[in-house]
Amino acid sequence: MIKNKFKGAILGAALGDAIGKCVEDIVEEEVYEFYGGRVEGFVPPHPSSPAHGQLPEETSDETTIMALLLESVVAKKEIDVRDFLNRLILWYEDEAKHRYPDPSLLTAIDLLSQGINPSTHGLSSSSIEGILRSIVVGLYHYNNPDLAAEGSKLVSLLTHRSDAVSNAAAVLGAAISYLVLEEFDLRDFNERIRFINSLKRFLTDKKYEKPLDLVQELLYEQADLSMAIRNIGNGSYVFEALPLALFIFLSNIETPMEGFWWAVNSYGDYGGDTDAIAFLVGAFVGAYFGDSVFPPHLLEELEGSRKYEGLAEKLYDITEKMITRR
Secondary structure, eight states: OHHHHHHHHHHHHHHHHHHHGGGTTOOHHHHHHHHSSOOOSOOOOOTTSTTTTSOTTOOOHHHHHHHHHHHHHHHHSSOOHHHHHHHHHHHHHOGGGOSSOOHHHHHHHHHHHTTOOGGGGTOOOOBGGGTTTHHHHHHHTTTOHHHHHHHHHHHHHTTOOOHHHHHHHHHHHHHHHHHHHTOSOTTSHHHHHHHHHHHHTTOSSGGGHHHHHHHHHHHHTTOOHHHHHHHHOOSSBHHHHHHHHHHHHHHTTTSHHHHHHHHHTTTTTTOOOHHHHHHHHHHHHHHHHOGGGSOHHHHHHSTTHHHHHHHHHHHHHHHHHHHHHO
């Protein structure tokens, strides 16, 4: 049922963020020393992680920004960039609600609140945080991957102005659309390769095909997580975090929760952007399999899970009415 996929994508993203934040920027040796092994549930954030001081079940600002767009679409019954910006500004002004936000995001919102185009100040960011909100757009336009791609560019470039963000946002929005539609039977290896090839058509710059080519090569080689991190990278750059998340998801189609735990534990030897990578993989898993793929106890413990579930259901209702009117 498509409604369950909407709930799965939103809840999966928030769940990945909440659990993944605890080991962000922490190297594997320190993770194993502190937790006794890989993380497979809600745990207190590592003392050296940016999330130190937060509760295990709490999400980061990455989920907050997605939720602001989700609330905007539900309220306006369309993607209204001005309304989204107003909500970003209100959040920006309430510092008590901030949870280690992306500094470039804060700078961009500050400039936009003054009516200043961030690009005129040379502000450019290729952080993965700029595209995570595209999941909402991918759901809203799930029946049209092309619209999902274009809409995702629009909401992402509002605050993160770069060619890399534009291209990655388009890929992410289209990917969510394809997964909800089940355009590809990903249990078939050849269909996984076709899925990646289909995403390439949303790239406007050929140089960004290389990271997606790497995903295909690693799938052919049946690479493990360590090898993928070494070849793709696991940092905050959009064309590290996004292709790594795609690889992790597609490598674990038969065992989706194992893929989710790969993402949470994608720190490697030097630490990584584990909350963003797990956010993405959680969204992919939920969009393809629905919310029932996640253990109920994890969803029950997740901060704001009822709220996210309700917003996802409302988004689904709005989207279905929009499709019916066409």
